[in-house]
Amino acid sequence: MLRWIVLLLVSALAALPAGPAGKVFPYAYDQHDFPNGLRLITIPTDYPNVVSVFIVVQTGSRNEVEPGKSGFAHLFEHLMFRGTATFPTARYEAVLKSMGAASNAYTTDDHTAYHTTFSREDLETVLRMEADRFQNLDYSREKFRTETLAVLGEYNKNSANPISKLEEVLRDTAFDRHTYKHTTMGFLRDIEDMPNQFDYSRQFFDRYYRPEYTTIVVAGDVQPQAVRALVEKYWGGWKRGSYQVAVPAEPPQSGPRTNHIDWPTPTLPWVTVSFHGPAYSDERKEQAALDLISYLGFSESSDLYQKLVIQQQTVDELEADNPDRVDPCLFTVFARVKKPAEMDAVRDDILAAVNSFREKPVDAARLEAVKRHLRYAFALSMNNSEAVAGSVARFVALRRTPETINRLYEVYDSITPQDIQAVAQKYFSDSSRTIVTLTGGKAQ
Amino acid sequence: MKPLWVAALLMSSTVLAAAPPQVVALPSKSPLVTFRFVFLTGAAADPAGKPGVAALTAAMLAEGGTRTMTYKQIVDALFPMAASVSEQVDQEMITFSGTTHVDNLEAYYSLLRTMLLEPGWRQEDFVRLRDDAVNFLRVSLRGNNDEELGKEVLYNQIYAGHPYGHHDLGAVSALERMTVADLQQFYREHFTQSSLVIGLAGGYPEGFLQRVEADFRRLPVGTGREGGVLPAPRAIQGLRMLMVEKNTRSVAYSIGFPIDVRRGDPDYAALLLAQTYFGQHRLSGGRLYERMREVRGLNYGDYAYIEYFPRGMFQFEPDPNLARRQQIFQIWIRPVGPPTAHFALRLAMYELDKLIREGISEENFERTRMFLTKYVNLLMKTKRAELGYAIDSRFYGIPDYSTYLRSALAKLTVADVNQAIRKHLRATDLLIVVVARNCEELKKQFLAGAPSPMTYNSPKPQQILDEDRIVERWKLDLKPENITIVPVDSVFE
Numbered sequence: 001m002l003r004w005i006v007l008l009l010v011s012a013l014a015a016l017p018a019g020p021a022g023k024v025f026p027y028a029y030d031q032h033d034f035p036n037g038l039r040l041i042t043i044p045t046d047y048p049n050v051v052s053v054f055i056v057v058q059t060g061s062r063n064e065v066e067p068g069k070s071g072f073a074h075l076f077e078h079l080m081f082r083g084t085a086t087f088p089t090a091r092y093e094a095v096l097k098s099m100g101a102a103s104n105a106y107t108t109d110d111h112t113a114y115h116t117t118f119s120r121e122d123l124e125t126v127l128r129m130e131a132d133r134f135q136n137l138d139y140s141r142e143k144f145r146t147e148t149l150a151v152l153g154e155y156n157k158n159s160a161n162p163i164s165k166l167e168e169v170l171r172d173t174a175f176d177r178h179t180y181k182h183t184t185m186g187f188l189r190d191i192e193d194m195p196n197q198f199d200y201s202r203q204f205f206d207r208y209y210r211p212e213y214t215t216i217v218v219a220g221d222v223q224p225q226a227v228r229a230l231v232e233k234y235w236g237g238w239k240r241g242s243y244q245v246a247v248p249a250e251p252p253q254s255g256p257r258t259n260h261i262d263w264p265t266p267t268l269p270w271v272t273v274s275f276h277g278p279a280y281s282d283e284r285k286e287q288a289a290l291d292l293i294s295y296l297g298f299s300e301s302s303d304l305y306q307k308l309v310i311q312q313q314t315v316d317e318l319e320a321d322n323p324d325r326v327d328p329c330l331f332t333v334f335a336r337v338k339k340p341a342e343m344d345a346v347r348d349d350i351l352a353a354v355n356s357f358r359e360k361p362v363d364a365a366r367l368e369a370v371k372r373h374l375r376y377a378f379a380l381s382m383n384n385s386e387a388v389a390g391s392v393a394r395f396v397a398l399r400r401t402p403e404t405i406n407r408l409y410e411v412y413d414s415i416t417p418q419d420i421q422a423v424a425q426k427y428f429s430d431s432s433r434t435i436v437t438l439t440g441g442k443a444q
Numbered sequence: 445m446k447p448l449w450v451a452a453l454l455m456s457s458t459v460l461a462a463a464p465p466q467v468v469a470l471p472s473k474s475p476l477v478t479f480r481f482v483f484l485t486g487a488a489a490d491p492a493g494k495p496g497v498a499a500l501t502a503a504m505l506a507e508g509g510t511r512t513m514t515y516k517q518i519v520d521a522l523f524p525m526a527a528s529v530s531e532q533v534d535q536e537m538i539t540f541s542g543t544t545h546v547d548n549l550e551a552y553y554s555l556l557r558t559m560l561l562e563p564g565w566r567q568e569d570f571v572r573l574r575d576d577a578v579n580f581l582r583v584s585l586r587g588n589n590d591e592e593l594g595k596e597v598l599y600n601q602i603y604a605g606h607p608y609g610h611h612d613l614g615a616v617s618a619l620e621r622m623t624v625a626d627l628q629q630f631y632r633e634h635f636t637q638s639s640l641v642i643g644l645a646g647g648y649p650e651g652f653l654q655r656v657e658a659d660f661r662r663l664p665v666g667t668g669r670e671g672g673v674l675p676a677p678r679a680i681q682g683l684r685m686l687m688v689e690k691n692t693r694s695v696a697y698s699i700g701f702p703i704d705v706r707r708g709d710p711d712y713a714a715l716l717l718a719q720t721y722f723g724q725h726r727l728s729g730g731r732l733y734e735r736m737r738e739v740r741g742l743n744y745g746d747y748a749y750i751e752y753f754p755r756g757m758f759q760f761e762p763d764p765n766l767a768r769r770q771q772i773f774q775i776w777i778r779p780v781g782p783p784t785a786h787f788a789l790r791l792a793m794y795e796l797d798k799l800i801r802e803g804i805s806e807e808n809f810e811r812t813r814m815f816l817t818k819y820v821n822l823l824m825k826t827k828r829a830e831l832g833y834a835i836d837s838r839f840y841g842i843p844d845y846s847t848y849l850r851s852a853l854a855k856l857t858v859a860d861v862n863q864a865i866r867k868h869l870r871a872t873d874l875l876i877v878v879v880a881r882n883c884e885e886l887k888k889q890f891l892a893g894a895p896s897p898m899t900y901n902s903p904k905p906q907q908i909l910d911e912d913r914i915v916e917r918w919k920l921d922l923k924p925e926n927i928t929i930v931p932v933d934s935v936f937e
Contacts, residue, residue: 020475020545046473050825081728089738097729097811100818102760104726117825119818145902149741156694157744157757157779160590195901265691266933267587268579301523306516313572316579338575369524376545377526383476383543384825440587441691 018368019375024409025402026379027388030224034232036240037212039400041392042227043219045385051220052117052386053126054393055134058215058400059208060110061184062326063245068193070179071151071186074107075194076204078147080114081105082139084132089143092129099125107184110326111397117386120221124230131234134209141198148194155191162263162438166270170332173259174274174434178250180329210241215396220385247327250276257434267440268316269337273350276432277331280324280398282407287324289415289423290331294320295370296362296420297353298333304353308335314342324398330434331427340439347435357424361417371412378409465640465660468834470827473647477549478828480643481540481560481660482765482835485634487614488535488607488674494626496614498634499533500570500577501627506531506540507576508569511562515569518555527552529559532765534752535608537839539765543828546647557659563631570624577613578620581936585611590779590879591757593688594698597935598877599752601686602702602772606677612754616937636666643835645827674769677702683921685876685890687883690932694779695886697789699796700772701874703750705864707767707840713852714864715750721804721812722795723748723775726760729815732775732795739908740898742780742788749774761823764832767839773869785880786889786896790918797871803862813853820846872921883929890922 020026029043060073083089096103101118116126139147158164168183175181185191216235218227253276278286298304298320308315317336323329333354337346382388392402468480490497506529509515522528525548532539540560544552585593596611603609613619640660644653680701705711723730725747728738732746751771753762775796780788804812824830824846833845842848880886889896895916904912 020547047825049821093729093734094811096727097815100815100821102727102819102822104760117822119821142902142904146739146741146900149901150737150744153737153741153743153778153780156781157591157696159693160779161588163588265587266582268583299523300519310516310568310572313568313575316576338579372524373526375526376524376548379545380476380526380543383474383827386825 019372020379023406024375024378025405026382027402029402030228031401032228034211034236036236036238037210038231038235038238039215040228040231041215041217041396041402042222042224043217043388043392043402044222044224045220045388047385048221049119050117050385051120051123051218051222052389053115053130054217054389055114055130056215056217056393056396057112057208058110058213058397060108060112061182061186062109062179062247063208064179064182064186065245065247068190069197069200070182070190071184071194072197072200072204073112074184074186075148075151076201077105077107077112077114078151079139079144079201079205080133080137082137082143082147084136084138086132086136087129092133095125095129101126108397109180109184109323109329113393113397115386115390115393123218123222123227127230128234131238134214134235135238137205137209144198144201145195148191151194152191155185155188158185162261162267162270162440165261165263166272166436166438169259169261170272170274170330170434170436173257173436174253174276174330175250177248178327179247180250180325180327207241207243210243211235211238212240215400217389217392217396219389219392250328252276253432253434256430259434259436261436261438263438263440265441267438269340269343269440270438271335271337271343271347271350272332272436273347273354274330274332274434274436275427275429276328277322277427279326279328282399282404282411285411285415285419286423286426287322288408288411289419290322290427291374292367292370292412292415293357293420293424294322294331295373296366297357301369302353304349308346308349314338315346324394326398343437343439347437354424354428357420358428361421364417367415367417367420374412375409378405464637464665465642465657465663466838467653467657468641468643468831468838469653470645470831470834471648472645472827474827475546475647476543476827477546477644477646477648478543478831479541479553479556480765480828480831480835482641482643483538483635484536484639484641484839486534486536486538487610487612489634490610490614491626491630494618494622495610496577496619496622497626497630498538499613500573500619500622501630502531502533502538502540503573503577504565504569504627505559505563507573509564509566510558511564513558513564514566518559521551521555525552529556532763533612534766534768535612536768537765539832541828543646549648549652553656561659561662565624565628567624570627574619574622578616580613581611581616586932586935589757590690590692590694590696591776592755593932593935594696594877594879595754595756595774595776597686597688598698598700598774598875599772600936601877602680602700602875603677606675608677608768608770611936632664635663637661637663638666641835641838643831645831677770680873680875682923682926683872683874683876685878685922685927687878687880687887687927687929688932688935689883689929690879690881692879692881695782695785695788695878695880696779697777697792698774698877699777699792699874700774701870703771703773703868705750705868706769706771707836707845707848708842711864711868713849713856714861715868716849717809717812717816717853717856717861718799718804718865718869719748719750719773720816721808722799724815725749725753725756725762731799732792735795736777736788736791740791740900742784742791744778746778746792747776749776761829764829764836767836782880782882784898785886787898787916789876790896790920791915793871793920794915794918796869800865800869800871803865804858806858809858809861813856817850817853820849879932887927887929890920890927891924893919
């Protein structure tokens with residue numbers, strides 16, 4: 001009976017296609033460049049009534065090159081809600097409210113995104129209000145200083161979670177010169193000094209909130225020509241800037257590094273193992289191959305997960321993070337360990353799993369299963385207009401076009417077990433490794 | 445058009461579901477198919493002395509092996525489809541959900557069906573999942589998330605001695621004593637046809653839904669919706685405060701009291717409008733947010749609720765299928781720095797008092813009504829959510845949620861809202877939960893009641909400074925016997 005069911009299942013799986021038919025990004029879209037450097041990407045979807053606008057500015061904590069200014073891109077995300085002469089904060093909020101719109105923003109290493117989701121009849125109002133604040137933001141010194149306290153409040157609410165601290169220490173340990181040394185939140189000392197940086201904040205706006213840094217993504221129940229006309233009307237007069245940031249390159253790491261965090265309250269220990277990796281690319285295989293390794297080696301279906309989480313049950317969370325970034329960043333394996341005494345063994349198991357990719361090519365069938373997983377995961381994530389715009393925004397921040405998604409998945413498809421081994425041999429070297437651990441304090 | 449279409453479907457599916465299980469179907473041309481299997485049982489049905497049985501039973505189904513497959517085999521089978529089966533457990537609903545691309549529908553459904561109908565009950569799965577539940581309570585909630593901790597302690601305390609009186613995942617000591625036999629018994633008694641609502645949405649083929657229904661008729665018939673009559677929660681007398689002592693940077697507050705309003709009640713739309721005006725979740729237009737964060741920079745945000753909304757720091761919209769017969773009104777004050785903690789609490793209480801005394805203006809009423817009338821579209825932006833809301837509407841006995849809410853809002857007047865505020869909200873007889881370091885010190889401050897003036901890093905308009913003079917002296921009618929301090933390690937134990 002058992003064998004019969006398993007056989008049935010295996011044959012059902014063997015019949016699965018390699019992924020959803022057609023291009024992985026399935027929508028026809030309109031991509032248009034305005035003379036001032038602004039780019040508009042309009043994506044009509046099948047989801048009725050709703051429209052989602054993501055405005056992506058290609059500046060993030062990567063751009064915070066001056067000492068003492070970490071966290072500024074994120075602070076600026078907050079300041080963008082502080083109003084203009086035409087739409088002071090209260091009026092801006094009132095209009096959003098009367099539209100029933102959901103509006104928010106986020107900041108990452110490489111970009112800042114402002115997003116609003118609303119009913120289609122309000123598209124013009126949204127594009128007009130957004131154009132106004134991107135061109136005419138006007139906040140007082142007093143509002144600036146008050147808003148810096150909300151940022152400190154955000155740091156405070158994050159500070160109860162050891163993951164925030166782990167990321168902070170990991171970046172600080174692994175990087176020497178590149179701005180990825182600090183997290184998007186920034187160093188606490190810089191956050192505390194933000195109230196004194198009003199003038200710099202105006203300079204930051206002048207440098208980066210410019211059309212050549214900005215891409216507008218509109219997805220939902222829309223017509224591209226109509227959207228183009230509205231963007232021309234409200235954003236066409238925006239002046240191009242000239243600033244170009246020089247982000248210091250990270251020199252190669254010259255030897256393994258470690259660090260440890262004593263967390264003040266009881267928590268489960270963490271072990272993280274990182275290696276310097278490549279930048280995002282939709283042409284070269286390296287970053288894409290590391291993505292595949294993150295699933296092959298450390299996802300729920302990996303041998304290591306099976307050993308540590310399911311069989312030995314010494315770990316309750318295991319995953320690898322290989323973020324797509326403009327500049328080379330870190331490939332990191334995170335494990336939450338159930339007992340401090342098991343941390344060394346878990347670390348050694350992670351290192352052994354990493355080494356196995358260097359030593360022999362991976363099983364071809366497993367590699368195909370991961371590629372299929374990635375295609376279906378992307379298809380499943382496209383389940384509403386906001387999700388479509390949000391996914392595109394993430395890629396637009398890197399290459400300013402949704403086409404990069406299709407190109408990236410073509411790169412995934414081209415990767416062989418030998419490519420995986422070659423990439424592991426290049427990037428998983430002891431000299432570029434950083435291990436950060438965290439253990440909790442005693443109960444009170 | 446859409447609401448009518450959905451309503452028509454609901455009506456037709458009601459006919460289909462003359463015999464249990466109930467069915468809610470939302471067919472479409474989407475290449476994705478979404479399942480929601482909702483059992484109308486939950487943590488409130490945990491056997492006496494065994495809080496956590498319902499949640500662990502659900503975890504064994506969604507994250508354990510089946511009779512014929514180990515959990516590893518299930519994960520390996522699901523992985524190429526990028527699909528999963530998730531469980532959500534609340535007091536009166538247990539939900540198993542998942543979405544698959546239609547390419548993989550047969551393979552996915554055969555796994556899902558087997559997981560729900562033929563659980564494996566392996567000891568190794570049990571030990572792993574029990575560890576996960578204990579670590580969630582001790583580490584993720586108690587150790588690493590002061591805000592969610594405050595909210596859950598508020599619910600625990602308001603419902604002490606009531607079927608809702610424990611966390612959905614249980615309590616540590618009970619989990620440690622639990623056995624697989626406890627779970628098997630719960631499964632036999634509560635996972636029945638008559639407690640099941642099958643939700644299906646997306647591009648599934650003709651005849652598929654009928655097959656699913658037939659498959660789930662293998663469950664015992666059962667006796668219908670569970671729970672009997674829920675007792676009323678204990679009345680809160682005066683201002684009560686529960687302080688959770690924890691080594692933390694900031695002070696987190698959750699404030700609340702039971703309300704007698706839920707979806708379907710005549711005052712639901714009025715109270716929802718009041719809550720939206722006062723503190724719409726994670727949006728910047730709310731009154732509390734404006735007065736506490738925008739004007740005074742006290743913290744990262746401040747919100748209000750009339751329905752259970754867990755995991756709010758991770759998401760903008762509430763998860764569906766957390767329907768409850770009893771709800772509380774709740775204020776969530778995100779962590780504030782210790783020097784301004786007393787002022788922040790006073791300001792929140794001052795604003796609540798003001799809302800009750802002055803109500804909402806005509807202008808704010810119209811604006812908020814317009815917001816909700818359109819915002820309801822966004823709540824239904826995925827098929828997953830639309831399906832979840834449709835199932836909740838069954839629970840509450842209302843038409844589909846957007847039709848229900850829009851029609852109730854259309855009839856509403858500002859007088860209705862202000863009357864509902866006065867009838868259901870109050871600034872006394874409530875519980876304040878505080879998560880902080882040096883609770884004894886803070887308690888002394890609260891009891892002494894001395895002014896707690898604000899200082900700002902920039903000039904403020906006179907109007908704000910004048911208001912501060914009132915707020916800094918706002919009387920919190922706390923008595924020593926009504927303040928309890930507990931160490932964080934005792935919570936959820």
